[in-house]
Amino acid sequence: MQEHDAGSGGSQIVVQGVNHLYRPPKGRPVLALEDVSIEVRPREFLALLGPSGCGKSTLLYLIGGFLPIETGSILLDRAPIGGPGPDRGIVFQHFALFPWKTVRANVLYGLEKMRLPRKEREQRAQGFIDLVGLTGFEDSYPSQLSGGMKQRTAIARTLAIDPKILLMDEPFGALDAQTRHLMQIELLGIWRRSPKTVIFVTHDVQEAVYLADRVAVMTARPGRIKTIVEVALDKGDPGIAKSKAFIDAVDAVWGLVRDEAIKAQGARVSP
Amino acid sequence: MSVLLRYLPLILLAACWELAARLGLVSQLALPPLSQVTLAWIEMLRSGELLANGAASLWRAGAGLALAIAVGAALGIAMAWWRPVNAALGPLVEMFYPMPKSALIPVTVLWLGFGDGSKILLIFLGCMLPVTLGAFNGARGSDQALVWSARGMGASRLVMLWDVVVPSALPEMLNGIRTALALAFILLVSAELIVAREGLGYLIGYLGANGTYDAMFAVVLTVAFLGFAADRAYQALVHRLLVWRE
Numbered sequence: 001m002q003e004h005d006a007g008s009g010g011s012q013i014v015v016q017g018v019n020h021l022y023r024p025p026k027g028r029p030v031l032a033l034e035d036v037s038i039e040v041r042p043r044e045f046l047a048l049l050g051p052s053g054c055g056k057s058t059l060l061y062l063i064g065g066f067l068p069i070e071t072g073s074i075l076l077d078r079a080p081i082g083g084p085g086p087d088r089g090i091v092f093q094h095f096a097l098f099p100w101k102t103v104r105a106n107v108l109y110g111l112e113k114m115r116l117p118r119k120e121r122e123q124r125a126q127g128f129i130d131l132v133g134l135t136g137f138e139d140s141y142p143s144q145l146s147g148g149m150k151q152r153t154a155i156a157r158t159l160a161i162d163p164k165i166l167l168m169d170e171p172f173g174a175l176d177a178q179t180r181h182l183m184q185i186e187l188l189g190i191w192r193r194s195p196k197t198v199i200f201v202t203h204d205v206q207e208a209v210y211l212a213d214r215v216a217v218m219t220a221r222p223g224r225i226k227t228i229v230e231v232a233l234d235k236g237d238p239g240i241a242k243s244k245a246f247i248d249a250v251d252a253v254w255g256l257v258r259d260e261a262i263k264a265q266g267a268r269v270s271p
Numbered sequence: 272m273s274v275l276l277r278y279l280p281l282i283l284l285a286a287c288w289e290l291a292a293r294l295g296l297v298s299q300l301a302l303p304p305l306s307q308v309t310l311a312w313i314e315m316l317r318s319g320e321l322l323a324n325g326a327a328s329l330w331r332a333g334a335g336l337a338l339a340i341a342v343g344a345a346l347g348i349a350m351a352w353w354r355p356v357n358a359a360l361g362p363l364v365e366m367f368y369p370m371p372k373s374a375l376i377p378v379t380v381l382w383l384g385f386g387d388g389s390k391i392l393l394i395f396l397g398c399m400l401p402v403t404l405g406a407f408n409g410a411r412g413s414d415q416a417l418v419w420s421a422r423g424m425g426a427s428r429l430v431m432l433w434d435v436v437v438p439s440a441l442p443e444m445l446n447g448i449r450t451a452l453a454l455a456f457i458l459l460v461s462a463e464l465i466v467a468r469e470g471l472g473y474l475i476g477y478l479g480a481n482g483t484y485d486a487m488f489a490v491v492l493t494v495a496f497l498g499f500a501a502d503r504a505y506q507a508l509v510h511r512l513l514v515w516r517e
Contacts, residue, residue, distance in 0.1 A: 061419075064419070064423060066419045066422070066423075083422070084419065084422040084423040085423070085425065086423065086424055086425040088423065089423065089424075090419065090420065090423050092416045092419075092420070094416060096414065096416035096417050096419070096420045098417060098420075098434075098435070098438070099515055099516070100438045100441070100515045101515075109421070109424055109434075110424035110425065113424050113425035113426055113430075114425065141514075141515040141517075142515075143515065143516060143517040144517065157420075157424075161424055161425070
């Protein structure tokens, strides 16, 4: 909003001039991110949209503190981010639940690390299990759950530690279309009830436009921020996905992504 | 009924054994009839001979195996997680893994004498590497996203190792331990046969040298049964530990 008055005063996260070189175990290093700069406002829902391989997940992992920052800087509330921490909760595409823990034990994990008293953490875990609609499945192991239920568990586990920032790495990418749509609606509902800063990585234009306040479109590799599109839609409107405004917005963003997707395809076909 | 059917081959084998010896198809010296072996077994159980020697053997196998599991698992996980540890120990593990550990029997006797110590050391050395390799391979296969999830929820590196890497390594490590369990019995009996003053292996050798073959067979069968029972009990334990896998 008022980004001008105090430098990065209105931003919660400031990514400045970040490059990232991906070094595969074999073969030549690849420039995954090139001079990426972006600011994320408090409590906004930001989508990182781009073709696969554009480095959008890498950017998310850098913000999460999982990968070392080599050039540039990432500030969270004006302080450089160090390693990973519970102020930034992450949800992965393939759920990353502890397979040896039940739903309840998975959700309790972060709360145990916070050293909350037993009673409090159990109440809190139950609250989030109820919130994502998994009441009755507390004692199930992840291997006994459907994909959608696994991702609900992962979301509950991350929300339970009440992170300032929610990092989501194509969280619905492994789900079937119906489940994905239901999860999108639920995520919006959860976010509206307790707004947090969300950075949501996806390659699905509709998903990005449907969920986000702003969509940052990234270029094909090496990933750069191509444009940032403000989406001004009423998220509370249940019929929004059928509205003309929504379809126009999807068209506009799709136009921006198309070239990049084609480039990414070409890059993969050529040796 | 199904249990009976499952062990039918075993029952048939026992019947053939008894008949072959009774009908004089084989010399009773080479193969005393099973009924006679059973009587000898009951006699040894009564005299306490079987229990005293069995206890000595089980203590050696148990202690050696417990050490092998504790040290082997720690080593394997350390090798998977810290590159310098792997660089230092990897080649050693590779070199010693295929070595027939029974070759160490005289060495451990030289170091620790005829008693329990040399057997425990032998079983420890012989059974450690399968556990190490299982733990190593399992730990290396830890899912990056699980590691990051734990770190992201506030686990320190060391806590994460315990919370994520150890359970991730568990299925393969348990396979390694099964191999180690079988090896422990092999090494135990071999070592006791060669140099010992008590134990089931010692008893087999002693009875054989004395010409009391029915009793010797009774101990051989006891060892076979112990090995089988230990493996079965272990499988049941594994099943419980890995109940989270579908």
